[in-house]
Amino acid sequence: MSFLFLVGVELKKIRRSKIFLILVLATVILWIPSVLNADLNFGMQAEGISPENNFFIQGFMAMAWFIFPATMVVITVLQNQTERAGHGILKMLALPVSTAKLCMAKFVVLVSFSAIQFLMSIGMYYVSATIAGSMQNYNFILPPLFIFKEVGMMWISSIPMLSLFWLLAVCIQAPVFSIGIGLASVVPSVLIINTKVYFAYPMAYPFFVITSEYGKLATNLNTAQVELIPWLPVAALITVVCLMISCIRFGQAERR
Numbered sequence: 001m002s003f004l005f006l007v008g009v010e011l012k013k014i015r016r017s018k019i020f021l022i023l024v025l026a027t028v029i030l031w032i033p034s035v036l037n038a039d040l041n042f043g044m045q046a047e048g049i050s051p052e053n054n055f056f057i058q059g060f061m062a063m064a065w066f067i068f069p070a071t072m073v074v075i076t077v078l079q080n081q082t083e084r085a086g087h088g089i090l091k092m093l094a095l096p097v098s099t100a101k102l103c104m105a106k107f108v109v110l111v112s113f114s115a116i117q118f119l120m121s122i123g124m125y126y127v128s129a130t131i132a133g134s135m136q137n138y139n140f141i142l143p144p145l146f147i148f149k150e151v152g153m154m155w156i157s158s159i160p161m162l163s164l165f166w167l168l169a170v171c172i173q174a175p176v177f178s179i180g181i182g183l184a185s186v187v188p189s190v191l192i193i194n195t196k197v198y199f200a201y202p203m204a205y206p207f208f209v210i211t212s213e214y215g216k217l218a219t220n221l222n223t224a225q226v227e228l229i230p231w232l233p234v235a236a237l238i239t240v241v242c243l244m245i246s247c248i249r250f251g252q253a254e255r256r
Contacts, residue, residue, distance in 0.1 A: 006105035011112075019075050019113065026071045027120040031128040034059045038132035038140070048219035055129060055140045056147070057214050063121055064154055064206040065189055068114075072158075073165055073182030075113055079106060080169040100247035107166050107243065114162060118155045122147055150213055157209050160202035160235045163242035170246045193224070199231040202238050 034055060041051035041058075049057070125147065129140040165182050172178040189204040193211055198204050208226070215223030 003101060003105060006101060007108050010105050010109045014079060014109070017078060019078055022071060022074060022078075023113065023117050023120060026067055027117060027124050030063050030067050030121065031059055031124045033062075035128050035132050035135070038136050041140070042136075042138075044218075047221045049214075049217050049221070051138060052129075052140045052142055053217040055132065056125065056142055056150075057210065057217065059125060059128070060121070060151070060154070060210050061207070061214070064210045066186055068117060068158070068206060069161065069165075069186040069189075069203060070183055071117060072110070072114060072162060073179055073186070076110055076162075076165045076169045076182070077175045077178050079110060079113075081175055099250045103170070103247045103250035104243070107163070107246070110162055110166060111159060114158055115155055118151050122151055150210070154206045154209050157205040157235075160239045160242070161205055163239045163246070164202055167242040167246045167249075170249050198224070199234045202235065205235065 038055065041054045044051070044054045047054075126141065129142075132138075133140045164185075168178050168182055172181070185203050189201070189207045192198050192201045192204045193208045198208055208224070211223050212226050215221055215225065
């Protein structure tokens with residue numbers, strides 16, 4: 001079986017799951033406060049940021065810090081548990097396909113879900129900005145090129161975090177513990193981005209990217225900026241190590 005075929009099989013498996021519903025609900029809930037509190041964007045003179053830039057930043061900061069990581073934690077566990085339900089994992093392991101290949105196919109699907117959530121968020125941003133603009137008689141909409149560039153950076157930076165969440169889901173059989181550890185790991189991000197070792201904590205990566213952009217857009221606010229060294233090699237190492245361990249451990253409990 002080709003790798004793309006395995007990815008397609010994985011996508012078919014989750015068509016009847018609640019994963020897409022979770023993605024939609026999380027995305028809609030994220031932008032409701034931004035619309036309801038749109039007037040607050042006009043009171044940011046102290047930070048030196050325009051209302052439209054603040055509308056964008058505040059919405060995606062909320063997403064990057066908690067909504068997106070929390071959603072990915074839940075989806076990662078659901079994706080893994082869907083295979084274990086009805087002992088479906090045993091049928092997959094019986095196929096003449098390497099477990100590493102199966103594991104990576106599932107991870108690619110997880111990364112695809114993360115991309116879908118970011119694309120949904122972009123769509124909801126424009127819907128919310130339009131609604132908020134009509135309510136406040138102000139144009140909150142930013143150019144699409146800028147939005148896609150910033151959101152794309154957040155998505156790419158989230159891959160090491162996703163690899164760690166996938167490792168937790170593979171290694172921890174009890175979904176409650178897997179979700180609990182994943183959610184608990186998200187909370188310290190807001191503190192760690194203000195330290196010199198932020199690059200060692202992948203759960204902080206998306207939040208660090210958007211706060212760095214905040215410092216660029218707010219003339220009176222200084223935030224740490226993205227430095228590819230040592231961030232990039234450390235992020236790559238974390239991703240590779242997590243995926244290697246996941247491929248080794250995938251299906252071990254079921255084969256006993």
